[in-house]
Amino acid sequence: MSAAVVKLGVGNTASVMFALERLGAAATLTDDASRIAEADRIILPGVGAAAHAMRLLREKGLCDVLARFTRPLLGICLGQQLLYEASEEGDAVTLGLIPGKVTRLPASAQTPSPHMGWTKLEAKREHALLEGVADNAYAYFVHSYVCPVGEATIATAEYGARFSALVARGNAFGCQFHPERSGAAGARVLQNFLSLPC
Amino acid sequence: MLLPSKRIIACLDVKDGRVVKGVRFEGHTDAGDPVDLALRYRDEGADEIVIYYIAASVQQRTIDYAWLARVARQMDVPLCVAGGIRTIEQAIACLEHGADKVSINSPALERPEFIDEFADVAGSQCVVLGVDSRAVDGEWMTHQYTGDASTMRRTPRKTLDWIVEAQRRGAGEIVLNCMDRDGTRDGYDVEQLAAARKLLTIPLIASGGAGAARHFVDIFRGADVSGALAASIFHFRKASVGEVKTAVSEAGFEVRS
Numbered sequence: 222m223s224a225a226v227v228k229l230g231v232g233n234t235a236s237v238m239f240a241l242e243r244l245g246a247a248a249t250l251t252d253d254a255s256r257i258a259e260a261d262r263i264i265l266p267g268v269g270a271a272a273h274a275m276r277l278l279r280e281k282g283l284c285d286v287l288a289r290f291t292r293p294l295l296g297i298c299l300g301q302q303l304l305y306e307a308s309e310e311g312d313a314v315t316l317g318l319i320p321g322k323v324t325r326l327p328a329s330a331q332t333p334s335p336h337m338g339w340t341k342l343e344a345k346r347e348h349a350l351l352e353g354v355a356d357n358a359y360a361y362f363v364h365s366y367v368c369p370v371g372e373a374t375i376a377t378a379e380y381g382a383r384f385s386a387l388v389a390r391g392n393a394f395g396c397q398f399h400p401e402r403s404g405a406a407g408a409r410v411l412q413n414f415l416s417l418p419c
Numbered sequence: 420m421l422l423p424s425k426r427i428i429a430c431l432d433v434k435d436g437r438v439v440k441g442v443r444f445e446g447h448t449d450a451g452d453p454v455d456l457a458l459r460y461r462d463e464g465a466d467e468i469v470i471y472y473i474a475a476s477v478q479q480r481t482i483d484y485a486w487l488a489r490v491a492r493q494m495d496v497p498l499c500v501a502g503g504i505r506t507i508e509q510a511i512a513c514l515e516h517g518a519d520k521v522s523i524n525s526p527a528l529e530r531p532e533f534i535d536e537f538a539d540v541a542g543s544q545c546v547v548l549g550v551d552s553r554a555v556d557g558e559w560m561t562h563q564y565t566g567d568a569s570t571m572r573r574t575p576r577k578t579l580d581w582i583v584e585a586q587r588r589g590a591g592e593i594v595l596n597c598m599d600r601d602g603t604r605d606g607y608d609v610e611q612l613a614a615a616r617k618l619l620t621i622p623l624i625a626s627g628g629a630g631a632a633r634h635f636v637d638i639f640r641g642a643d644v645s646g647a648l649a650a651s652i653f654h655f656r657k658a659s660v661g662e663v664k665t666a667v668s669e670a671g672f673e674v675r676s
Contacts, residue, residue, distance in 0.1 A: 231541045235517040239492045269542045332423055333622045333645060335544050335591050339424050339466055339675040359424070359675040361466075361497055363519070363544045379421045402497045402519060 225260035240401035267299020272311025301395025360398035426646030472502025491517020538589025604630020609641035632666035
């Protein structure tokens with residue numbers, strides 16, 4: 222069993238690789254379209270801005286690979302946002318695997334933006350990704366844009382507004398928080414993703 | 420409305436591979452092994468770990484990346500690194516060796532465009548601006564090369580102007596270290612941090628002066644910062660991260676339990 226972690230330009234993908242290593246999972250960090258297409262599962266860690274990330278995905282020939290992939294695909298942070306149809310960030314057209322548009326997180330005096338810190342997850346429905354994760358577990362978030370709450374939503378979080386923290390639609394899964402930096406709860410979510418049937 | 424949880428951040432000041440802690444940036448004493456301490460704080464519930472290479476800017480050195488990766492490999496909470504990162508390549512290398520955020524300080528004062536360039540490449544969420552500030556003739560002024568008493572110097576930039584400029588340039592977070600309090604354990608500089616907080620829409624982290632759990636309560640009440648960073652209180656076990664969190668929670672603030 223091997224997971225491909227998509228290498229997209231600059232970012233803290235090392236954190237994701239280390240988390241997989243701690244779980245004993247075989248994983249390869251790569252931007253090679255054919256290797257990614259053949260992986261048992263794909264992790265798309267989000268880094269940078271939506272429009273820039275989509276440009277890199279196109280340049281590397283990965284948009285089609287991700288859209289056609291039938292085994293489990295997990296987007297993390299911006300990676301989750303890219304699963305949606307569009308993003309206000311740079312007016313990007315994104316992968317369109319989940320209906321809806323990503324919008325800017327409203328900043329306020331009480332909620333500075335980016336949302337950077339630990340916030341509680343609230344489960345909306347039962348799902349294999351949440352197995353063994355306590356309801357109201359804290360997860361670590363770093364983002365300035367948010368995914369809407371909809372049918373795909375498994376768990377939400379609230380920071381200024383309520384948004385999707387964990388989503389699933391078909392073989393596409395996403396977490397807005399960083400499971401690789403969210404302590405035991407995050408490790409469990411990653412482990413649950415790795416345990417999903419291919 | 421649910422209020423955001425306050426972050427308790429443990430900082431390791433590292434010099435020659437050891438954690439050190441001084442008073443007002445001078446007279447460093449040994450405080451232990453970095454990996455051991457990082458893991459201890461993680462276990463006690465630290466919301467974030469900062470590794471600060473204190474002499475790096477002064478000596479024009481940068482981070483030992485292999486060593487950084489060894490710490491990062493074991494961390495499942497966010498990790499920020501700071502100290503002498505002066506090029507985009509170095510900042511990226513930190514991210515690629517497991518840092519989640521990179522804090523820049525003296526080099527940004529030398530060349531403010533560094534903030535824009537780093538944010539463009541890595542995104543603002545990775546860009547932390549560290550500011551060393553102290554009152555000079557009634558005005559808060561930024562200081563540079565504070566890792567060593569002999570090289571430390573005041574810059575012409577006023578602290579409050581500088582943090583607003585950094586925010587405009589794309590910094591994702593400001594860590595404001597109030598030097599007059601650093602290592603004193605007299606409490607955070609509520610006045611300065613409250614003034615800074617009013618000017619920012621990005622998160623502000625308090626640094627310098629924590630000596631007791633109640634100081635964290637004081638700064639969250641007095642300046643509504645997003646987080647508070649401390650070093651010596653934890654190294655010398657004046658209070659544990661857990662004790663601080665209990666005090667902050669009992670005062671009515673949300674903290675990760």
